[in-house]
């Protein structure tokens with residue numbers, strides 16, 4: 518069992534958890550330019566970007582400032598789209614990338630890390646005449662070959678329509694008719710990476726949102742055309758960007774619900790340690806079907822989370838002990854037991870050493886704010902102390918409203934300090950620290966930094982509210 522697992526198990530669940538037979542957490546993290554291990558907590562921003570003419574989310578800098586003040590997030594999975602990057606074959610829209618870069622600047626000014634998510638659902642807006650069902654791919658890359666697409670109450674049903682399956686089969690070249698589309702996709706990502714290479718706020722690229730294999734499903738898809746596309750795209754990115762992490766996601770069908778992924782390893786062409794991350798989603802079916810997190814539904818959801826955890830750790834290990842970002846999870850937080858479910862997912866991600874981007878930042882019953890801007894129940898639930906950046910190797914940590922415990926092995930070669938976020942609602946006067954020394958306390962940004970320990974030995978610091 519890895520040190521991370523031992524530490525996490527002790528912190529997260531006591532002796533009982535130590536008997537867990539699941540694979541050990543990988544113990545690897547994305548790092549910032551200073552080399553600190555990053556604990557990433559934030560939102561998907563935002564679903565509204567799927568349909569706007571300019572490709573931008575309906576989201577203002579003031580709304581980001583509010584999110585930062587209310588919850589101390591440090592991460593965003595920012596939705597971009599192939600249709601906006603490459604509106605015509607081989608034509609890359611620099612004005613669109615300007616708009617993306619402006620918003621990346623909002624996050625950068627507040628110390629955020631940004632993961633750019635090439636987002637698709639149901640392939641493209643071109644699958645239906647009104648352009649409102651799917652999103653992501655441009656119309657010129659959407660070949661349905663005249664096959665029909667129906668009209669459905671549940672959006673997921675469109676994935677079973679012949680026209681939609683054919684659009685995916687042509688992209689993956691399962692038909693043998695369109696080998697050029699994957700090359701275009703990789704070059705579109707190269708154009709994005711060329712723009713953001715060296716941008717200190719852009720830490721990662723999430724290559725494709727919730728991939729779907731059309732006729733091909735499961736390992737034959739994931740280990741076949743999906744892994745091949747990721748390799749092609751990673752290679753294209755590395756011709757212009759040697760440092761950003763490349764995040765690869767499994768197919769959504771099944772894996773979102775707790776079944777194993779057959780994704781194959783990606784060879785990272787960069788000089789030095791590989792920077793590949795694994796970015797699955799989790800949406801337990803009983804929650805999606807409206808069951809809530811109570812009674813029998815809760816038992817089924819817990820079984821899903823346990824299965825998902827084990828499969829995720831095994832895939833991350835198979836990809837080369839890569840770091841994990843939970844790219845999406847979310848729910849209608851008016852469901853019974855919703856906040857207990859949110860707590861369960863964050864505790865599981867913490868134990869795994871995974872980053873988290875909640876789905877999503879859009880207003881309404883799934884998000885942190887109402888349409889009128891009023892804060893919802895999610896805000897206090899997500900406003901928790903956490904170690905944003907660790908100057909060394911995190912072994913394990915546990916955050917409760919009025920207590921943070923972090924065990925890590927300091928790395929004296931890292932000049933930047935360990936940073937900890939402390940919520941105003943539970944740490945109004947800052948923190949009492951045991952096991953470490955306070956270097957600074959920024960009451961405005963709610964960030965406390967620790968002085969580097971004198972020895973490289975594993976150390977545990979505990980923070981409780983200052984009186």
Ligand SMILES: CN(C)c1ccc(C(=O)NC[C@H]2N[C@H](CO)[C@@H](O)[C@@H]2O)cc1
Nearest residue numbers: 638673676726727729769770773800845
């Ligand atoms: C049948 N297939 C392929 C399928 C079914 C269901 C989802 C899904 O719920 N995804 C969860 C959330 N993720 C997207 C955005 O990435 C949201 O629209 C979904 O609610 C995905 C794929």
